[in-house]
Amino acid sequence: MKYRTYLLFGPPGSGKGTQGKTLGTIPRFFHCACGDVFRSIDTRTAVGRAFLEYSSKGQLVPDEITVQLWKARIDAAVDGHNFKPDIDTLVLDGIPRNVGQAKIMDDLIDVEKVFHLSCPDRAALFTRLKKRALKDNRLDDANEDVIKRRLATYENESKPVLGYYGKERITCIDATEPPAKVLLHILEQVNEGAMTQYEPATV
Numbered sequence: 001m002k003y004r005t006y007l008l009f010g011p012p013g014s015g016k017g018t019q020g021k022t023l024g025t026i027p028r029f030f031h032c033a034c035g036d037v038f039r040s041i042d043t044r045t046a047v048g049r050a051f052l053e054y055s056s057k058g059q060l061v062p063d064e065i066t067v068q069l070w071k072a073r074i075d076a077a078v079d080g081h082n083f084k085p086d087i088d089t090l091v092l093d094g095i096p097r098n099v100g101q102a103k104i105m106d107d108l109i110d111v112e113k114v115f116h117l118s119c120p121d122r123a124a125l126f127t128r129l130k131k132r133a134l135k136d137n138r139l140d141d142a143n144e145d146v147i148k149r150r151l152a153t154y155e156n157e158s159k160p161v162l163g164y165y166g167k168e169r170i171t172c173i174d175a176t177e178p179p180a181k182v183l184l185h186i187l188e189q190v191n192e193g194a195m196t197q198y199e200p201a202t203v
Contacts, residue, residue, distance in 0.1 A: 001085060002107070002109055003085050003090045003109045004085070004088075004089050004090065005092060005109040006023075006089060006091050006112060006113045006115065007092050007093075007096075007113070007114045008091065008092065008093040008117065009114050009115065009116050009158075009162065010119065011119060011125060011154045011155075012150045012154060013119070013124075013125040013126075014117040014119050014125070014175040015179060016033075016094065017093060019093075019115075019182060019183060019186060020033055022179075022183055023091045023186070028087060028088055028089060029089055029091050030082065030083040030090055031091045032070070032073060032083075032090065032091070032092055033092075033095075034070075034093070034094030034095040034097065036073065037070045037073045037095065038051075040073055040076075042072075047069055050065050051065055051069060063098065063100040063101045063104055066095070067095075067101055067104045071108065089112075090109065092109075096161055097157065098157045098160070099160050102161050102164050102165070103164075111169060113170075113189065114162065115171050115173055115186050116162060116170050117182065118173065119176055121176060124176055125147075125151065126144070129142075129147050130142050171186075173186065
């Protein structure tokens with residue numbers, strides 16, 4: 001079966017992880033971040049060893065391997081009864097990271113909504129990313145050149161995913177608003193979709 005899915009999408013610093021974690025605490029949502037996938041890799045498995053082979057050399061991990069790792073993480077959540085696909089909605093952030101991954105995942109997920117956390121103010125993103133890096137004691141990530149590269153990668157590789165899924169599935173939300181307000185906007189759209197889905201047919 002395909003998993004009913006909402007995507008949290010936006011540039012680094014837009015608050016995807018914050019919103020995903022919060023949604024994951026609400027019943028009937030299961031949150032899976034790309035970072036969680038890589039942190040939970042079992043290097044004893046074939047796909048885990050394949051990931052290690054690329055990452056240990058500093059090479060880009062092929063999309064097929066990334067998606068296989070994600071699938072293994074989801075399968076484990078289903079087996080452990082943490083994610084119940086018949087009643088839960090999957091919330092993803094950080095994956096699919098590019099159009100190639102989105103195409104591979106088409107057979108696995110049914111993307112109902114894409115919440116685009118938009119932040120055209122790049123200065124605001126710079127400030128957020130610097131603060132987060134310093135707070136987490138990741139001094140390298142606070143470097144302006146590193147931040148510029150991350151934002152450029154998003155523009156060139158990740159942003160085209162929005163075009164792949166099409167405007168009818170995308171809800172644009174101002175990511176510069178307070179996190180609680182962003183969450184409220186997301187939940188309003190989720191509830192609106194649920195009401196539409198179960199709206200009785202008119203005679």
